[in-house]
Each structure stands twice: as structure tokens, then as C-alpha cells.
Amino acid sequence: xxxxxxxxxxxxxxxxxxxxxxxxxxxxxxxxxxxxxxxxxxxxxxxxxxxxxxxxxxxxxxxxxxxxxxxxxxxxxxxxxxxxxxxxxxxxxxxxxxxxxxxxxxxxxxxxxxxxxxxxxxxxxxxxxxxxxxxxxxxxxxxxxxxxxxxxxxxxxxxxxxxxxxxxxxxxxxxxxxxxxxxxxxxxxxxxxxxxxxxxxxxxxxxxxxxxxxxxxxxxxxxxxxxxxxxxxxxxxxxxxxxxxxxxxxxxxxxxx
Ligand SMILES: C[S@@+](CC[C@H](N)C(=O)[O-])C[C@H]1O[C@@H](n2cnc3c(N)ncnc32)[C@H](O)[C@@H]1O
Numbered sequence: 001x002x003x004x005x006x007x008x009x010x011x012x013x014x015x016x017x018x019x020x021x022x023x024x025x026x027x028x029x030x031x032x033x034x035x036x037x038x039x040x041x042x043x044x045x046x047x048x049x050x051x052x053x054x055x056x057x058x059x060x061x062x063x064x065x066x067x068x069x070x071x072x073x074x075x076x077x078x079x080x081x082x083x084x085x086x087x088x089x090x091x092x093x094x095x096x097x098x099x100x101x102x103x104x105x106x107x108x109x110x111x112x113x114x115x116x117x118x119x120x121x122x123x124x125x126x127x128x129x130x131x132x133x134x135x136x137x138x139x140x141x142x143x144x145x146x147x148x149x150x151x152x153x154x155x156x157x158x159x160x161x162x163x164x165x166x167x168x169x170x171x172x173x174x175x176x177x178x179x180x181x182x183x184x185x186x187x188x189x190x191x192x193x194x195x196x197x198x199x200x201x202x203x204x205x206x207x208x209x210x211x212x213x214x215x216x217x218x219x220x221x222x223x224x225x226x227x228x229x230x231x232x233x234x235x236x237x238x239x240x241x242x243x244x245x246x247x248x249x250x251x252x253x254x255x256x257x
Contacts, residue, residue, distance in 0.1 A: 006234040007214065007251060008035055011167070014231060014255055016210055021164040025153040027054070032167050034142055041146040044156035047110075049086055049098055051150040054143060056095035061140035067096035068131040078104050078122045085117070103130050154200055162208035170197055172216040175249050191220075198224045205256045217250035225254040 008031050015036065022038035024030060027045040045051055056064050067090075071081065082101060086094050102108055105120035113119045149156050153170070160166050171189040197213075204211055205228075214233065215221045222230060233251040 004031065008032065010231070010233045010253060011212065011214065012036075014212060014253060015167075016165055016257065019165045021161070023157065023160050023164060023166040024169070025156045025166070026169045026171075027051075028169065030054075032169070033146075034139070037142050039145045042149070042156070042159055043143075043146050044149040044151055044153070046150065046152050048150035049094065050110075051148050052086075052091060053095040053098040054139075055148050056091040057136060057140050058143035058146065058148065060092055061136050063092040064095045064099075065131060065133045065136055067092045068099055068136075071096060071100040071130055073104055073125065073128055073130060075122050082118055082120075099136075100130055103128050154196065157200060157204065160204055160207070160209045163210065165210045166204060166212070168197065168201070168211065168213040170194070170213075170215065172249065172251075173218050173220065175216050175218060194220070195224075201225070201228075201254075201256075211254075211256045213254045214251055215254070217252045221252060221254070229255045229257075231255065 011032050012035060015032075019036070019038050020040065022033065022036065022041040023043075024033050024041070025044045027033070027043045027050070030043065033041060033043060043051075043054070071077065078101070081097055084097060086097065089097060101118055101120065102110065104123055104125065105118075106123040107120075108123070109120045111118070111120050153168070157166065170193070173191075173194060194215075201211055201213060211228075213225070217232070231253040233253050
């Protein structure tokens with residue numbers, strides 16, 4: 001994903017040099033966290049299964065690798081694994097299921113239905129690498145100093161203190177009227193949540209927290225964050241989107257420093 005890598009470059013240029021405590025409340029794939037590898041970090045996401053997966057990788061990576069090696073790239077096995085309820089699994093088996101479905105599901109999408117169950121169809125790949133053990137070990141190492149919490153951004157950010165650094169990468173606002181909201185999660189993330197996030201940004205700013213936020217370049221974001229610094233960033237391609245081929249989405253980065 002060229003767009004995402006370019007955005008990461010832009011983000012890295014804007015990150016303060018002296019981060020002592022890092023927060024990322026919309027963790028997802030955690031691209032910036034893994035690029036920075038800060039020694040103390042508070043990582044969170046409302047997707048509890050994602051957080052349980054990272055926690056298992058942090059605490060018992062060899063166990064996760066063994067569990068992942070039980071999986072294979074095969075349609076029936078994929079649908080059987082998808083049908084297993086994550087709550088019935090051990091922490092390592094849950095993490096292996098999540099990684100496996102992500103590797104073998106259509107387009108690497110993460111999408112759940114109203115019941116919160118993963119519903120992405122089997123993807124077509126040529127011999128996908130299901131278990132990248134070396135990468136998982138690197139991820140585990142990077143996570144050793146990290147607290148991992150499942151929850152809404154407003155709750156998990158209460159731990160942010162003066163001089164801490166927070167990176168906010170919420171689900172982006174669709175650029176065109178035809179683009180529908182990304183169903184990252186049950187309920188999704190609409191304009192009410194974007195507004196709540198802007199208020200949280202203001203409150204943290206008042207507390208002396210250093211903040212960086214990325215979002216799509218739409219008038220609402222420019223107006224709502226007009227009191228802060230707005231940087232133009234390059235476009236990134238919509239990842240977890242059902243509307244492929246829409247082209248790159250222009251992005252901007254907001255900082256309060
Ligand atoms: C754009 S992605 C983050 C991408 C990430 N920075 C990366 O590099 O891959 C948004 C993430 O926000 C999470 N999310 C959605 N609504 C949330 C909420 N209300 N509070 C916390 N996390 C939320 C989703 O589960 C998803 O993982």
C-alpha cells in the first residue's frame with residue numbers, strides 16, 4: 001500500500017522528538033507505533049478481539065505461532081474457522097484465528113456483522129504466508145512495554161497526561177456522498193463520534209497533551225480543527241472498504257504543537 005507508507009513518512013516527520021509516553025487509541029494495524037517503537041505505550045482499540053490478539057502475541061508469541069501453524073489455506077477450513085466463536089477459544093487460538101482470517105480473507109478486510117462476528121469471504125491468493133513467525137516475534141518484542149486496553153477512545157484517553165503524546169487515527173470521514181461509512185465495528189463511526197473526538201482533542205489540548213490526528217481532507221475537518229495546525233498529507237487508498245477502485249483519499253494531519 002504505497003499511499004499508507006507515504007502517509008507514515010509524513011506522520012514520522014511531524015512526531016515530536018522526545019516522546020516519553022505514547023498513546024494510540026485507534027490502534028488497528030498500529031503502523032505508526034511499530035515504526036516508532038516507543039518504550040512506554042498505551043495502545044487501545046474498541047475491537048476487543050484485536051486487543052486480545054495483540055495481548056496473546058505480546059505474552060506468548062511462541063504459543064500463537066504454534067496455534068497458527070495448525071491453519072491452512074483451504075476454503076472449507078477457512079469457513080470452519082470463521083464459524084468458530086472467538087469466545088470458545090484459548091487466547092492463543094483466538095489470536096491465531098484472527099491472524100489466519102486476516103491473511104486468507106478477501107482483500108485482508110476486517111468486517112463483522114451485527115452480531116459482531118467476522119463475515120469476510122474466503123480470499124483468492126497464491127500460497128499466502130499464513131504464519132510469518134519472524135514478523136510475529138518482532139511484533140511481540142515491540143509490544144513488551146505496551147499496555148493494551150479494549151475500549152472506546154474517550155475512555156482509554158483518560159490516562160493521557162501533560163506532555164504525553166497521542167496519535168489519533170480514527171475511521172476516516174468519507175470523501176464523497178456515495179462512499180459509505182466503513183463498518184469497522186458494530187455501530188460504525190459516524191459524525192457524532194467525529195464531533196465527540198474533536199471535543200476530546202480540545203480537552204486534551206487544554207491539559208497540555210501533545211496531539212496528532214489524521215483524517216480525510218474534507219471541509220468539516222478543516223473547519224472543526226481550524227484552531228490547530230493543519231498539514232496536507234498525501235492520499236492513501238481506502239483499505240477496509242467495500243468500494244474498491246474509488247481512488248486515493250486526500251488526507252490531512254492536525255497537530256496542536
Ligand atoms: C483507521 S483504523 C486505525 C488504523 C491504524 N492507525 C493503522 O495504522 O492501521 C481505525 C481503528 O479504530 C477502531 N475504532 C473504531 N471506533 C472506535 C472507537 N469508538 N474507539 C476506539 N477505537 C475505535 C477500529 O476498530 C479500527 O481498528
